[in-house]
Amino acid sequence: MFDLQKLVRPNIQSLAPYSSARDEYSGHEAHVFLDANENPYGAPYNRYPDPLQRKLKDSIAQVKGIPAGSIFLGNGSDEAIDLLYRCFCRPGIDNVVAIEPTYGMYKVCADINDVEYRPVQLDDHYQMNGQKMLDTCDEHTKLIWICSPNNPTGNLMDHDEMMTVINKFEGIVVIDEAYSDFSRQRPWRLDLAHHPNLVVLNTMSKAWASAAIRLGMAFASPEIIAILNKVKYPYNVNQLTQQQAIQTLQATTDISRWVRIILEERTHMVEAFRQLPICEEVFPTDANFFLARVTDAPSIYNYLVDKGIIVRNRTRVQLCNNCLRITIGTRNENAELLGALRQY
Numbered sequence: 001m002f003d004l005q006k007l008v009r010p011n012i013q014s015l016a017p018y019s020s021a022r023d024e025y026s027g028h029e030a031h032v033f034l035d036a037n038e039n040p041y042g043a044p045y046n047r048y049p050d051p052l053q054r055k056l057k058d059s060i061a062q063v064k065g066i067p068a069g070s071i072f073l074g075n076g077s078d079e080a081i082d083l084l085y086r087c088f089c090r091p092g093i094d095n096v097v098a099i100e101p102t103y104g105m106y107k108v109c110a111d112i113n114d115v116e117y118r119p120v121q122l123d124d125h126y127q128m129n130g131q132k133m134l135d136t137c138d139e140h141t142k143l144i145w146i147c148s149p150n151n152p153t154g155n156l157m158d159h160d161e162m163m164t165v166i167n168k169f170e171g172i173v174v175i176d177e178a179y180s181d182f183s184r185q186r187p188w189r190l191d192l193a194h195h196p197n198l199v200v201l202n203t204m205s206k207a208w209a210s211a212a213i214r215l216g217m218a219f220a221s222p223e224i225i226a227i228l229n230k231v232k233y234p235y236n237v238n239q240l241t242q243q244q245a246i247q248t249l250q251a252t253t254d255i256s257r258w259v260r261i262i263l264e265e266r267t268h269m270v271e272a273f274r275q276l277p278i279c280e281e282v283f284p285t286d287a288n289f290f291l292a293r294v295t296d297a298p299s300i301y302n303y304l305v306d307k308g309i310i311v312r313n314r315t316r317v318q319l320c321n322n323c324l325r326i327t328i329g330t331r332n333e334n335a336e337l338l339g340a341l342r343q344y
C-alpha cells in the first residue's frame, strides 16, 4: 500500500515551514502593505511576488489540464528534482532507482543529497524493463526516476513497463515529461488522478521556448504538492518569471506552430542524417533531438566545434558509445550542420 506519510522524511513531516508576510495575510481586501519591510517606492518590482504563484498556476491549469492544487512551480525542473530528494530521502540511508542512461541531474542531486543512486540499464533498444527496476528496489528505495521521452536516447519508455512500476512500487514514481510536447503519445500528467504515487515533471525550457526564465513544474496529488511547498524557498519563482510565463502560456498558437515546424524539420534531418557517410544509426525519437551513432564521435564533435557548430558528445555515456545527441534547430542551422558533415 502507498502510504505518503511513511515516505516523507520525519524532519520534513514535523517541519514548521517559514511563514512569509505574504502567506500570513491573504484573502482580505487591503491597500496598505506595511508588513514585509518593502520599499514603498519603485513599483512594480518593489513588492515580494506571490509565494504560491496563484495567477500563473491558474493559466498552467488551463493549458495543461491539471487542477491548480496539483501544481508545484520551481526554478526550473531542477528545483523539483532536488526537492524530491530533500523531502523523501534520508541522507546516507535511503536510495533511488533510475533508468540508465538518462538525464544527468537525477544522479547529481542524489550525490549532493548523499542518497544512493541505483541505475538500471535499458536494453539494446533503449527500452526499460519494469520488473528489473522493481527487483533493484529495497525497503529504503523512495523514488524511481523514469524520463519519457528519454534524454539522451530520445525514445518513449514502454507504457506497460511503466505501468508495472507505477502499480507495484510503494514509493514515488517520477516521470519526467520535459519532451512530451514533441510526442503524440498521451501525456502521463493526464492520468495523475489514478495514481497517488505519481509525480510528473514538465518544463518551460523546451517546447515552450523559455529556458532563460527558469520555470519547471511538478504535477502530483495535492498531498505531495503540499510537502514540496513546505520545503521550497518562500519566493522561489520571481515576479519577472511569473509574468513572462503567463504571457507565453497565452501564445499557444506560436508554440504549436514552432513545435510543428520542429517536428517537420526532425523528420527531414533524420532522413538526411541517415544518408551521411559518418552515420551508423539514428535512433527513434519522440523529442526535439535525436541520438545518432557515428563512425567517430569525439573527432566529429571536435571537427564541428572548429566550424562553430556545437552538438552533444555522449560517447562516454552507458550504451551510447560513439553517439552524438543533436538538437533540431532552425532550417538554416540544420542545413549548416548537414553541409559541414558532408564535407567531413
Ligand SMILES: *Cc1c(COP(=O)(O)O)cnc(C)c1O
Pocket (backbone or CB within 6 Å): 075, 076, 077, 078, 079, 103, 147, 151, 176, 178, 202, 203, 204, 205, 206, 211, 215, 216
Ligand atoms: C532539459 C530537461 C529538463 C529541464 O530542466 P529545467 O531545469 O526545467 O530547464 C528536465 N528534464 C529533462 C530530462 C531535460 O532534458
